[in-house]
Amino acid sequence: MTWILGWPLSFLAFVKTQLVLLLLRVLSAGPIPRHVAFEMDGNRRFARLTGRRAVEGHSDGFHTLQQILEICMRLNIRCVTVYAFAIENFNRPPDEVGALMKLAEERLVEIAQNGALLSQYGVRLNVLGHRELLPAHVQVAIEKAEGMTRQNNRAILNVCAPYASRHEITSAVQSVVQQALDKENFDSSTITEQSIEENLMTTLGGSPPLDIFIRTSGVKRLSGFLQWQCCENTQIHMVDTYWPDFRPP
Template sequence: MLLQLISHSLGWLSAQVSAKAQDALIAVLSSGPVPQHVAFILDGNRRYARSKNMQIKEGHTDGFYTLRKMLEVCIHMNVRCVTAYTFSIENFKRSPAEVDALMDLAEEKLLELCQKGDILDKYGIKLVVVGHRDMLPERVKAAAEKAEEMTKNNDRAIFNLCMPYTSRDEIATAVQSTIHERLDEDADDTVTADDIEAHLMTSLSGSPPLDILVRTSGVKRLSDYLLWQCSEDTQLQFSSTYWPEFGMWDFVPIILDYQRKVWSKA
């Protein structure tokens, strides 16, 4: 009993020291140039689960908690917008059991996120579901709409959840919307890049330009994610860490590299 108490106390003390060290580090990083928009490709949940002899669903669940953690780190660093690739349209091709498990997780966590006192309410974050939401099961769509409605007046930061999403679909939808708008208004039929950009789903959510895109798990490709948004000044960063294990110490070098490149342009 005494050993358990000592072990618990040491664990608690270690967590407190670690939390204070992280807060101090965030304060230092925040004194330099801070990205306004950071996007993540949450890659490696399944490989992480296999490496731990866990069920795939457990890997996705751990990945969600990492997403919460990194959202909180970004908010403390005064990042204005965080965008996460949580479910591709292509993911519907996975096994029905895995898709159902992911939809269950999405419904559960969307409802959890929008609760009073939870992370979105606590920090004043507006949640936006970006993608072809008509492809979602009704229960998940309802949870998404509830989360958006409850956070719509939050104005400290934006949290874009891309689900179900692909960038080519987003661009095609933006082109269609631009053309329909021209036809409805009987306006000039010239379509510019600025017109299309204004109709992108991330633009409609009010997201600032994308500064950093991070992909985990060692894979170095964009997988049809934010192709338009990262085509100009976005810094692409690839981490070998599986997403559920990604943390502050993986993120620090990415922020430092961003700051170094910003300072080099000054």
């Protein structure tokens, strides 16, 4: 058994866990944001830094997402939105895209089989984006995972994949215009900022307005993620840490 300052490491790890839980309980008593978004950037660079393949960095990133999601649920945050795969990511090397699709299917199947975290906290899963671009087997896994959580109403997890803000905004405008055309008397005044916002993908399941936007890896731009939602009331934070390392100390 390894000891530090006369204490076994297992005991110190237990104390650390309890202190983190205590801190979360204290924080949850104060003003809490309703909707937090994470642009999970830096998985590939983290993998290169540690001498491993890109897909291993993405796998590490998934485990970080699990930890961050549990923290958010303990803080009673209503909605978490994450950027999992951009439409332009299909331009990456075919072997990396294939590995990512396989990893996505495995994780979705895992959720559909047990979904312990989502079930424990009553989290509804929404996969948002240009889903018809995904392989058929991934689409099937998405439908199963979403169906398993559809009755959950305590919290929401929006996974954006494959996603781009321009596509989301364009789709919302098309929906609003079609709704106006479907009325007996066309009235262009019904096409407003509010009506477009109500047709954005992130409104699915009752997602509230975005309070906090966090991007990891030190890159200081939105890169096509939630560009409409990042309004004047959203706090935007760019942090240097790579996503797999973005976790409690």
